[in-house]
Amino acid sequence: MPKNNFQRFGHIRGITVTEANESQRQFWNDKPGANWVRFYRDLDIMHHSVLEKLLDCAAPEAGETVIDIGCGAGTSSFALAELVGSSGSVSGYDISEPLLTKAEERRAEKGVSNVSFHLADAQTAGFDGSADLIVSRFGVMFFDDPEAAFANLHSALRPGGRIVFITWAASEFNPWFSLARKIAVQHFGDLPDGDPDAPGPMSLRDIDRGVSFLKAGGFADPVGEAVDLTLDHPDGWPALRQLVPHIGPVGRFLRDCEVTQEQRAALFDDLDKAFSEFATDTGISVPARINVFSALA
Numbered sequence: 001m002p003k004n005n006f007q008r009f010g011h012i013r014g015i016t017v018t019e020a021n022e023s024q025r026q027f028w029n030d031k032p033g034a035n036w037v038r039f040y041r042d043l044d045i046m047h048h049s050v051l052e053k054l055l056d057c058a059a060p061e062a063g064e065t066v067i068d069i070g071c072g073a074g075t076s077s078f079a080l081a082e083l084v085g086s087s088g089s090v091s092g093y094d095i096s097e098p099l100l101t102k103a104e105e106r107r108a109e110k111g112v113s114n115v116s117f118h119l120a121d122a123q124t125a126g127f128d129g130s131a132d133l134i135v136s137r138f139g140v141m142f143f144d145d146p147e148a149a150f151a152n153l154h155s156a157l158r159p160g161g162r163i164v165f166i167t168w169a170a171s172e173f174n175p176w177f178s179l180a181r182k183i184a185v186q187h188f189g190d191l192p193d194g195d196p197d198a199p200g201p202m203s204l205r206d207i208d209r210g211v212s213f214l215k216a217g218g219f220a221d222p223v224g225e226a227v228d229l230t231l232d233h234p235d236g237w238p239a240l241r242q243l244v245p246h247i248g249p250v251g252r253f254l255r256d257c258e259v260t261q262e263q264r265a266a267l268f269d270d271l272d273k274a275f276s277e278f279a280t281d282t283g284i285s286v287p288a289r290i291n292v293f294s295a296l297a
């Protein structure tokens with residue numbers, strides 16, 4: 001019996017059939033995955049505007065079969081499930097066991113029967129070619145072979161099916177990343193940047209690059225559009241501040257530099273000042289830019 005209730009792919013009789021995305025699999029099954037579980041409620045509040053945009057653009061209809069790539073703790077899958085109704089279904093795919101365990105726990109609590117979760121790599125999972133729609137909120141930027149991954153996603157759709165997904169635009173348009181990093185650099189000096197196109201949150205910041213992967217994957221009419229919105233939280237900066245050491249660019253500085261309590265306090269003083277710029281009467285509203293991509297199978 002599997003330990004968890006979700007379905008597992010990528011293994012046949014105990015033999016791993018793919019080594020794709022090994023470092024991302026480790027990443028999302030280690031502390032970062034656990035942190036996304038720990039803070040999923042605040043992340044969902046912060047990324048709510050992104051989900052609204054995704055649902056608006058994807059426009060799922062009653063009865064449709066939907067695949068949610070990198071579904072994490074399942075929030076987008078549950079929202080989609082309501083829209084497709086009991087005659088439709090949603091399959092959430094993710095490589096993170098801790099996040100899928102949370103998603104499945106939430107599914108059972110909610111008593112939702114038209115959602116299933118699958119522990120599988122979207123780049124290599126076997127699909128049956130019958131889905132009407134693929135969506136993703138921030139789940140398709142982590143492929144080590146994006147062309148192969150998008151070709152595999154293409155194979156999941158019925159002819160005429162559609163894909164709609166959202167990625168981050170460049171960090172200069174996203175102070176949640178760039179302002180936090182700038183302040184960390186002021187305190188600790190710069191850390192070497194890796195390959196900006198390597199798997200990671202900003203790997204599909206460039207619209208032409210994303211469109212080229214969709215084309216290479218066999219999709220028709222691929223387009224991408226930058227959209228400005230805000231990341232909001234009614235509990236204000238304190239709610240986002242607690243994420244800073246664990247999620248986003250600052251954690252790396254805290255891990256890699258030998259940071260004393262005093263240095264950490266000084267860093268957070270400056271972060272408090274900088275992000276107070278985004279305080280509103282109803283909490284906090286951080287400007288952000290995302291890319292919305294869509295294409296047809």
Ligand SMILES: C[S@@+](CC[C@H](N)C(=O)[O-])C[C@H]1O[C@@H](n2cnc3c(N)ncnc32)[C@H](O)[C@@H]1O
Pocket residue numbers: 021024028043047069070071072073076093094095096099120121122123136137138139140142143
């Ligand atoms: C930034 S999180 C977004 C999670 C969720 N979509 C949300 O908006 O809360 C990225 C998610 O993609 C998943 N992921 C990364 N690479 C993947 C792959 N190759 N196949 C399936 N899921 C993947 C991660 O495990 C993680 O849950």
